[in-house]
Amino acid sequence: MPSEEEIFEKVREALVDALGVDDDEVTPTATLQGDLDAESIDFLDIVFRLEKSFDIKIERGELFPEDILTDTEFVQEGRVNEAGIAKLRERMPFADLSKFEADPIVQNLGQQLTVQDMCNFVAHKLSA
Amino acid sequence: MRWFWIDRFTEFVCGSHAVAVKSVSLSEGQMHDHFIGYPIMPNSLVTEGMAQAGGLLVSEQYGFGELVVLGKLAKAKFHTCVRPGETLTYRVKIDSVRDSGAAVTATAHVGDTLHAEALLFYARLGEETGDLFGARLFRPRDLRHWLSLVRVFEVGLKEDGSRMQERDYPLEETVTN
The missing domain is CATH 1.10.1200.10 (ACP-like)
Known part of the structure; x- marks a missing residue:
């Protein structure tokens, strides 16, 4: 390692x-x-x-889980909901999502x- | 004029590599002004030839059924000048292929002399592309015609070593918009 x-x-x-x-x-x-x-x-x-x-x-979606960001179960009106945030935390344990969580507009994730x-x-x- | 910058494939192994050739002639339009008195093959068109060879190899990975476009030329090095009467041999190799696109390394030789090296990235635009642009950007029969012209099905082999068959790909005209 x-x-x-x-x-x-x-x-x-x-x-x-x-x-x-x-x-x-x-x-x-x-x-x-x-x-x-x-x-x-x-x-x-x-x-x-x-x-x-x-x-x-x-694999696709490992670094950037675009499947979550395009799933209507997790995204409403361009914002990731609580279930989506929980899913992102699970899939992206390597990323600091605190800034994103404050304003979870879908486009912000890639930007941050x-x-x-x-x-x-x-x-x-x-x-x- | 058609935008054909390879003459034919001599090898085409699905999911692996391909070899294509391009004979450079003084009668070709691009040689007349590039340059007056000293005609050489423009390296931009050598790049296009490598990109076309690699693009068809990548397109096969998606069953020749989807639009594959050159997204990025990450590296390009040129070492010599290619003159009329010489033949370029393009070797392309798939380094990585995934849902969203593929990476291909390419070389161009004249005889044994290395002329160019490139690293190319292709983006796969899915079936929704037609809806996005309001019309298909690529007609299956045009692709079939091109594949036939450059002899893909004459030399092509599948991953298991069996011959490629045109009937295995969706190259019939099914949409007319």
Whole structure:
């Protein structure tokens, strides 16, 4: 199991290569979409690089559970309900959802995903 | 003019890799101004050739039934100049394929000389694409025609080594909008 620093360095390398950003832009608190300008196709690239770099397999919806966000059982009028939040917590134990919970508009989830969340995700996968 | 930037496949192995060739001729329009007095194949069109070869290989993974588009050119390196009379050989390999799209690595050689390397990402646009745009963006019979022109079904093999059969894919015209 690599150390937190080793995971961060590899995640940073993947993000630098996938997004064409500078090393120093990739900080733990940087958001992927907001600060690093990641677009939807970039997530395919990022996932591909993480799989290679860490020798892991990332299934659809593992990093970003879009199935929950499009399920009317969990989303009403563009906001995730309590059952949805509980489901997200269960599926995304690696992410800090406290900010999202304060204003659970669906679009906010992707906007708030940080580099640290990605590192936590990888650590979560490696320890599984 | 049709946007065909590969002449034919020489190998096509479903879910794995493919090899396609493109002969470069002085009679082709793009060579006349690129450049006057020193015609070379534009690298943008070499990239398009690699993308088309990879795109058809990826499209097969979705049964040739859905729209697959080039979403991102993550890496492209060019090493030489390709001149009229030379033949480009494109080798494409599926690195990863998932529900939302696929990653393909590609190279272009002239003879034994490496000319280009690329990493391409394709996005899979599902069956809802037609509803989204109000019309289908791709007609099955056009795709069938293209696959036939580049000889996919003449050289294609399935994952188990058996021959690809055109009848196994939904390439008949069923929607007319």
